[in-house]
Amino acid sequence: MMITPEEIFEPEIPFEKKVIKVFEFQRENNPVYQRFCQALEIGEIHSPSEIPLLPIQAFKDTKVLTASENSEFRIQNLEFLSSGTSGMSRSRHIVPDPELYRQSIIRGMKHFYELDDYVIWAYTPGYIENPNSSLIWMLNALIKRETSGLSRFLDLDQPIDHEELDRVQNSGKKLMLFGAAFGLLDMLEKGEIQLPKDSVILETGGMKTHRREITKAALHEKLASGFGLRKSQVHSEYGMAELLSQAYSREGEWFECVPWMKVSIRNPKNPMEEIEYGEEGLIGVMDLANLYSCSFILTGDKGLQREDGKFRVLGRWNPGNLRGCNFLIDQD
Secondary structure: OOOOHHHHOOOOOOHHHHHHHHHHHHHHHOHHHHHHHHHOOOOOOOOHHHOOOEEOOHHHHOOOOOOOOOOOOOOOOEEEEOOOOOOOOOOEEEEOOHHHHHHHHHHHHHHHOOHHHEEEEEEOOOOOOOOOOHHHHHHHHHHHHOOOOOOEEOOOOOOOOHHHHHHHHHOOOEEEEEEOHHHHHHHHHOOOOOOOOOOEEEEOOOOOOOOOOOOHHHHHHHHHHHHOOOHHHEEEEEOOOOOOOOEEEEEOOEEEEOOOEEEEEEEOOEEEEEOOOOOOEEEEEEEOOOOOOOOEEEEEEEEEEOOOOOEEEEEEOOHHHHOOOHHHOOOO
16 A cells, blocks of 8 residues: 655545554565564554554664665665764664655644744754764754745854854844754853844753753753743754754653654553553654654653653663564664
C-alpha cells in the first residue's frame, strides 16, 4: 500500500487513515520493521493503537530504511547522526528525500507561528560541530527561506551585536532566537541582553551533554529575565535525530504535536499498552514524515500526557527498562 509525501501533509485526509497506510507501506517495505512485526505476531491493523512501536535503539543497531520499487527520491540521501561524545554509540537516520524533511519543518513551524513575520537567529554550541546534525539542517532550511537577509547563525562565544538587533527591529519583523539551552545561559553569563519586546526564544534542549542541571521551569525563568522578555515568550522544541517532525511548547512545559505526528505514553513493561492520562511512562511517537525510515518509535524518554493530547517530557528513562527488545531487531 503506497502513500505519497503529499498525502502525509494533506489536512483533508484523517490521521487515522494516513497512519494505517503508512504502517502497511512500512511493514511491507522496511525489513527491520517487518521482522519486528513478525516477531510480535502482528496481524491486520484496525486502529493506530494496535500499531507496534519500534524501540529507538534500532537506529543505533542497524539501518532503518523503507524503500519500495515505486519510491521516487528527488535528491541524494541525507544521513543524520545523534549527538554524543567520542566512542559513544550514535543513532543513524537515513533520509532519502530531504524535501520531505524541509516540508515537515516549514509546515510544522507555520502551524504554530506566523513564520514569515520572523527573522531567525540560531545559537547552537555543541551542535554546530556535528556536520550530520538534523537540528543544524533544520535551522539552515529556516534561515535560507527567510528573505530579509538578517537571519543567520550567531558567532559562538561572542556577545550579540546591538546594531544587528536594531536592524531586526527596523526591518519590521520580529526575532525568533533558536538556541541550545545551556548555550543561551552561557551567552547571558557575559551580561543580560534586551531583545526586542516582541521576540520569541525557542530553546531546543541540549542540556543532557552538560554537567549542570536545571529544571525546565527554572531555565525558562532565567532566559526570560536575562533577555528581558515575559516567560510566555520562551518556548521549547521537542525533536531528535530519529524524527523528521517536531513538537512545540508555547505554554510552559506542555508540548503540542504537528497534525501528522501523534504522541502516546506507553507502559514500559508492555509498550503495546497505552497508559492512563496523567501517568508516567515511555513516550511513543508516530511521525508520518518518517515515511522512508520508520514512523512508529518507542523513545527512551519518560513523559506523561493530558486528555487534550499535549505531553510533558520528564527526562530519560533508564535504558535497563527496555532490555529484551533488542532480540526483535536482527542486524543486516
